[in-house]
Amino acid sequence: MENDSKIASAFWALRIGLGATAFLAGADKFTNLLTDWEKYTAPDVNEKLPMSNKNFMRIVGIIEMLVGVGILSPRTRLSSYAASAWLLSIAANLVLNDDYDIAVRDVNMALGAFALGQLSAARQESLPKEELTGAELEAA
Secondary structure, three states, X not given: OXXXXXXXXXXXXXHHHHHHHXXXXXHXXXXXXXXXXXXXXOHHHHHHOOXXXXXXXXXXXXXXXXXXXXXXXXXXXXXXXXXXXXXXXXXXXXXXOOOHHHHHHHHHHHHHHHHHHHHHHHXXXXXXXXXXXXXXXXXX
């Protein structure tokens, strides 16, 4: 019982933190209140984009908002793994842009998203089947 409580508290902390962060960072791609996101696109990547960097960042923002909503939805496990892969790709871009300090942060966030996916799976396995909602059963 005590382990279930620890799993639940770690699950909810990661779920709320990563879900809200992904959604808010995505939304900020439209306002640039937190930072000028366009400066983080590596020059090599920017040259190959078939659109303006501004429009590219808006697409990135939409993807991040969808991932954030997914983490906060009953599809937490799948969305967490998507967030982990997404964050690793962002870290790779940041390395190309020589933003190593931010890349390290994103790798750590990717590890947190992976851990959330694992916790989500463990949590689904430990809950009695009658406590799972239809969407959680479908996702399991």
